[in-house]
Amino acid sequence: METRTLILLVAVLVPTLAQAQAGRIEQVLVYPGGASVERVLAVKAGQQQLKIACLPARFDTDSLQLRAAQGSGLAIGEITVQTVARAALPECADSPLDTRIRELQDQQAALAAETDAHDLALGYLKNYTAPSGQSASIAATAETLRRSGLDTLQRQQALQRRKQELERLLAPLTAERDRLVQANPQLRTVVVRLAAPRDAELRLSYRLSQAGWEPVYRAYLDSRSGQVRLERHAQVAQQSGEDWTQVKLRLSTTQPRQATGMPPPKSWTLDLLPPPSAELARPAPTYAAAAAAPAPRVQRADGPELDFNVAVFHGEFATEFEVPGRVSIATDGQRIGMALGHQMLDAQLMARANPSAEAQAYLVAESARPTGVWPVGLLQLFRDGDFVGQSQLRLANQDRLDLFFGRDERLRVTVEPEQRKAGDRGLIGSRVEQQLGRAYRIENLQQRHVSVQILEAAPVARHDDIKVLTRFDPEPAIDSWRQQPGIVAWQFELAPGQSQRLTAGYVIGYPKDARVGGLR
16 A cells, blocks of 8 residues: 655644545546546534545646635645555445446346246146146136246246346446456545634545547638638547546646746857868768648548537637536546537638649638637538548648638649750850749639639759759749748639649759759
């Protein structure tokens, strides 16, 4: 047995017998990767010791806190935490689950007794012999025996069905009890010394890591209005060793497992290195060109929907959600889904494509970043009521939100064959020059105007010996899309049936003997 004593306030008290109780779980604050559980316990006037039994052994003892209401006059002294084997606490085998199992077992015993009584009656009927001299009443006696036997056999059949039903009900309950016992071979008892001048309530709280919640987001696009309904949902689960029954539930975006401080800065010092050995050849200089930006990803979604409102509290550093009413979550690891409210976003709809990577346009809704804290989570997307797919919502530090709602099949993107040409330039062919030409055609097959955005990754020189000349027709509207060097964007409107041709030409020059990274 492991005993740990936490001293919160030293008080000189005369100990009395402890009044054992477990209290009720009043509220739970769940965050990603943990939870804080708060119990409420009743203290009687004059009570000097309180025993809180049957607590799970999974909470962090360092997080244990006791708090009395202001004005109650309740003084708290020593707090002793004891971890003992479950078998040493027979009073803890009185949970609602154990009570239900005993009720069903009592019904089984009553059925067994009734079955035995019917077996006894059948045995009597089978061995019954009519008294001599009463042959005239044999027919009547036989009929009575037949009816009694039939009634007894029918009752036995009903009892057998009831027995099977009880076994069916008992099996999952006993399996759950065995699971809880195996998962919680030890329990904890907290003994508190106190002084209570009057009746009061004592609140006990502790933290544990066997619980958490994950965000799930759903985005519903109305393509006619351009509005997006962005919903928050949560998946909550816990294996704390105790059921949370009818508790007030709050969810927080705070992540206690993250680093609480930054790494300290390191001094930047400059020094001269010793000259290299004469036998070592100097390494050849290397040259690098910028890599192209990755193509936009399609985001997809699905899943059931729950709909109820919650109170949302936007703190300075985190967001909390208070689920209305009271919630029950069993300690079985099963995920419970709940809705956490929504925001309406005014979005700009456009068809976006990156033809150098894929000859396909995607419908994207671009809006300002929604308010509040948005942890990374699964994102499910619906366009005009139809499910289109899922991805992840990962805002990070972005000030814009892009939601992709699948392919725009009515915007045709055609990529013409790439043109390449290379040759020597400069004094006696000291430099190499490569010419690259790309051309795309965008055609609107829809019956309405479409806003189009075409992205292109142009080469960026990161060394003075690499020279890059670019030529676009028409000129892009954005030179550094989303502050990414070399990423240009054409933006234009296409009427129904209209098409637009875009060209990009690059001339890349570098020393003949140089190795250039990033060439394609």
